[in-house]
Amino acid sequence: MSFRIILEHQTLRFAAAHFTTFAGECEPLHGHNYALTVEIEGDLTVDSWVLDFSEAKSLVRNICRELDHKFLLPLDNAALKIAASDGEFEIKFGDRRYVIPRSDVAELPIDNSTAERLAEYIAGRIVDSLRERGASNVTSIAVGVEEAPGQSGWFREALP
Ligand SMILES: [Zn+2]
Numbered sequence: 810m811s812f813r814i815i816l817e818h819q820t821l822r823f824a825a826a827h828f829t830t831f832a833g834e835c836e837p838l839h840g841h842n843y844a845l846t847v848e849i850e851g852d853l854t855v856d857s858w859v860l861d862f863s864e865a866k867s868l869v870r871n872i873c874r875e876l877d878h879k880f881l882l883p884l885d886n887a888a889l890k891i892a893a894s895d896g897e898f899e900i901k902f903g904d905r906r907y908v909i910p911r912s913d914v915a916e917l918p919i920d921n922s923t924a925e926r927l928a929e930y931i932a933g934r935i936v937d938s939l940r941e942r943g944a945s946n947v948t949s950i951a952v953g954v955e956e957a958p959g960q961s962g963w964f965r966e967a968l969p
Contacts, residue, residue, distance in 0.1 A: 821845040823877040827922040830888040846953040879915035924954040924962025
């Protein structure tokens with residue numbers, strides 16, 4: 810038996826720029842209006858909920874706010890040459906070279922900014938935040954990252 814809450818789309822959005830690399834290629838720089846779906850499963854607390862909706866929304870919104878209007882930089886991407894200085898990032902792929910102020914960059918510990926990896930990253934951030942709040946009743950989490958209507962990548966994880 811399990812219970813689950815689902816947070817969807819409307820208020821869980823961010824707009825960001827990125828490119829992914831694949832099979833020796835690199836997409837042109839472009840952006841998406843990302844929309845999240847978050848499913849949190851667990852046992853009921855003494856208040857008979859898995860997690861207070863407003864608390865859940867606020868923690869996901871905080872993560873959206875960090876990513877909003879940023880360039881999503883996959884720091885672990887082996888196909889990109891990434892050099893960081895105090896004020897900016899220089900990112901190279903072949904002959905292409907981008908210099909972006911650090912303040913415009915979301916520095917992500919992922920290998921590619923695919924919807925799937927973004928979903929995994931966001932799920933990890935939500936789990937960290939839930940643990941900080943002592944929400945030990947949560948048993949699994951799933952995050953869907955929609956890049957465009959009808960097109961999303963998902964990550965799902967059972968929590969120990
Ligand atoms: Zn894209």
